[in-house]
Amino acid sequence: MSNLVKEEQSAQIVVIGGGPVGLFTAIQIKILLPQVNLVIYEKHQQYERNHVLRLNKMRTFFGLPPSLLLKNMIDNLPSVVRTNVLESQLLELSKQLQIPIVHRNIENLNQFSDSRVIIGADGSHSIVRQLVFNNKMEYEKVLKYVLEIKYEVNGQGQKLDFIKYQYRTQKQLKYLVDEHIGTQKENRTPITLHLLTDKQIYEQMKSATFKQPYYLHSHQHLIPKDVLETITIWFNVKKEYANEQRIENSEKITCITLAVYQSSEFVYYNEEKKQYTCLVGDAAFGVPFFRSLNNGIMCSKKLSLCIQSCFSEYSSQTYRSGDLLTNLKFALKKTKNELHYLINWNKPLNAYNQYVHVLANLEVIFAEKKAALLFAREMMNKITGTAPCQVNKWSSSKVEKFKQTKNDNNESEIIMNDDVDTMEMDDENYELVQEFDLVT
Template structure:
């Protein structure tokens, strides 16, 4: 084993930034980086402050380094960068300057948990006979654990988070990004959530753009999911072990699952300029603490004080200070710049041990104050921005729930079926995400939504204001909705005016705004009648009618079920096509959407909702290898609503005769 002046444990961005800095100050220093993985595994997006890189460049006298200047220029234009990209750039500069990388695991253990003798710190790290060891190995630092006093890591609980990470092929669609941002935050408010979204830079090699959505979640949501860390993330739509992943995804609380599904759906519907990589979708949780090492400088004399002279040890990066809300990396760079500045007299010489120890103590004194300040900033950020934001969105959610009850539509099956359908297409085919291809527009329209609302929908709602006077009540929801009409009208007037103002240069948005405004004005104009004549008239019709109005007997449900029955009959008679499979899936999704919505609104039904949910869940086979749609499950599901089912014997025999057709498509 070669000797080295400095050994850095951990080859992440901070580890290589430190190695690079050492070589910038003294090209003769022998620096070794010990890293566990040959390729950096983290690929999420950071917001990197250019000023922190500039501080490091000044501290090392590298203001004219062409690679760093180029990076600085890029960050000033767009500070979002992938973790692995910044690591690769620092690594490239460091290794070009002579830094050696060794792929190994420090303190490695066998499967039985027994330490591997040759991989202990004493054998592996001290074997280089370094004058300085740097622990840049993350929050769970081995260097901190093995070489510093016990209890050196101080943990402050702040918040908890869920990350949704995915990649778009090509550039993320930035056109009308402000419109998408409004829709994004509306979706958050409906679920009572707070989140941020980071769009990274397209990878020139893969052609993909990373996107990270970070949700702030309460502790009660975090605890049941804490096993799903970044390394054990849920991949709800991936091909590998798909069955298990869907079961893991089912453990996510419903309101979080609804947001995730709605968000993924919005990405699919708006990805004309890019394509969502389903295998890249990962969901993980983590604590957002503020943690620090009480001591970031110490001496080590080896096991049983075996060394003649102690080795100086220091901690940097997350090993020294772990901060949430994307503040940790920038704080790490800022601390590194100060570290290099203070140690410069020792580094530019021959690493005089006495001087090195003295300068490290100076750094410890500075760091103690710095760490406390940064932790206070995180706590203040949470108290002033996160907690109030939670209260606001919860208030908005309650108001929207009072003004207009909107049962969340379940989108997971629709998204899953879309990804399955893609497996039946040819490479390069452009297949739009259409959860309800039998409809002229997507019916999942929310009150006050900023996204485009079809004019046909607004006209339909305006017509219902009059038609409903002469229809019986199907449940208490409709009565309550009559009394909410003035609030709904106020929301529509406000939404319409906003759309008119923002749509001056866009005819479709302007027209949408006009009709939304007209709907709101009509709702307010009819408000007195909605509170007086309408309940009396509808109540009288309900009494005269005197029969239960079952969900499955709703006109829309009967039409959908009849169309589904026709498609299944066509499957019996002829080879089923891609288009027909897509239509059948859409009809089943629509039936479930309408049934679930009416059921949540407490309309009566002759069906068992658990049975409906159970059969609907089997519509899509559990794994991709099993197919896209189970015709047997579709037959059973549609049979729930038509009161009968097609002959399974006919279905089975015809499948055997049809080329390539089995129970699944």
């Protein structure tokens, strides 16, 4: 019998989902409880998502378990990082801590009947939430409908000057446009446009998924006229005033819903099996605007401390290998958590359930308010665009020129390339991906 099979059979803690939050949770538990048998299950051999995350390092990582390995990894993390980069670093740290990872798609939990804790960190479509919590939601709502256009340009991409060009261009567009310029690599720069649309446009274009995106050059007949006009005007202004040269056929269009959702509960105790099941990360709740990963890591900190208290017979102080400041931060966090346990009748995972409820409620309110600000920004753009007296605006002839889909000098706008291999597409569930921001 292999060592991995033995570890699976004797696993006291099982983590379903080996994404960033699942790995962070497992790593913290292993640091706090090095003698406990813990196994991670992940269905993908390689992490498939490649979108950008923003980390609030001061808030998110405060009070992590003292560990030089963990501290060094976090210290070297940039505040803006791609998911696959973060994933690879966490995987390496998991290997150093000798945490076994089994690549298997879990469809039921029967095989884990002897485990004391099952942690569902398996994302927005959590199988753990479906099987144990009956997928019951306390809150679920689509805040915004968004079209995402990804393309590449030759050389270093540039933003439009806001006063001279961007402001007056935005007023001519039906849909609010937000632009993100990526990092140049091999003389190419990836650019992402987000168009705030509505449910009607979403219903018309929802077949444009990340696995099967629309391409601007071949799906124009499927794109609503006002959306196509918005894209055309923006591209033509960028060509003329930012000297943008797009890579031919690199324009991929997909539909996204910015959604908030919250599970009705986050902890379940099976009296018969004497087994806890917990949700963490997107399995527990999800919000947009670059906050979902940060929230997931914060919940993982709380969960790992609560689980440490549940396994007090295995608790060890040998994990204290961080510097003095890290140790003090962790001691403060742990003391605060122990006080929280007391007001929950000394039931640590009840305290975790309460903590996530409070955090999720606050984050849903924040997301609703930010969505309202986006709506106000949309309305302001429409008002300024229709005001009778405008100083900073394009002439009518310029606007008509920008609406043209073909130019005499088209070669300077498009760079011919027969071997276009643009940004990696994220997985099939990207429509629920929560790492997204439009307010800059």
